[in-house]
Amino acid sequence: QLYKLHRDRHYGTLDELFHGTVDWDLINEQWDQMVRVAAALKNRNTPPEVVVQRLASAGSADRLAKALTAFGRIIKTIYILRYIQEEDLRRGVQLQLNRGEHRHILAKWLFFANRGEFRDGDINEIMNKTSCLSLLSNAVVIWNTVHMQRIVSRLHDAGETVKQEDLARNWPLLHAHIIPNGMYDFSGC
Missing domain, CATH: 1.10.287 (Helix Hairpins)
Incomplete structure (x- = not known):
């Protein structure tokens, strides 16, 4: 799903691709916390699985999880639009x-x-x-x-x-020349 960056902007025929608008207020409110999480991951102070587990178990009311989701929607939308265009x-x-x-x-x-x-x-x-x-x-x-x-x-x-x-x-994944179950030589028997 794609998300508009601004509610009042219209993009012609692309409008039907959008399913909502990014919550900039929530992102701005939680920005410092988001930066702390990113820094903890980058500096390896906190294992990624701990962050993911905490965010997954936080529940639907957790504002940091919602802000990270909103920010992810921006990145995903930009990427998909680039994919369509490039x-x-x-x-x-x-x-x-x-x-x-x-x-x-x-x-x-x-x-x-x-x-x-x-x-x-x-x-x-x-x-x-x-x-x-x-x-x-x-x-x-x-x-x-x-x-x-x-x-x-x-x-x-x-x-x-x-x-x-x-x-x-020519990828090194080709395998027609490989014999998967080996060759057995019984000529000396």
């Missing part, structure tokens, strides 16, 4: 989404046992499997990165030009 931003976001999706595809492909499902309800067992899956995924990424760099170095040594945009399209 093609480069949209392209960058899509690129990151694609990378994240490819990371999930790689993990799903590597996790072939039990059809990629966690069948055990034990949290320690789930965490162990998740850590192993992360380790395997990272091993594939490192393997691919090292070998891609070797190929690029060989091309450079051979006098070939390698364009940055070509390298940007």
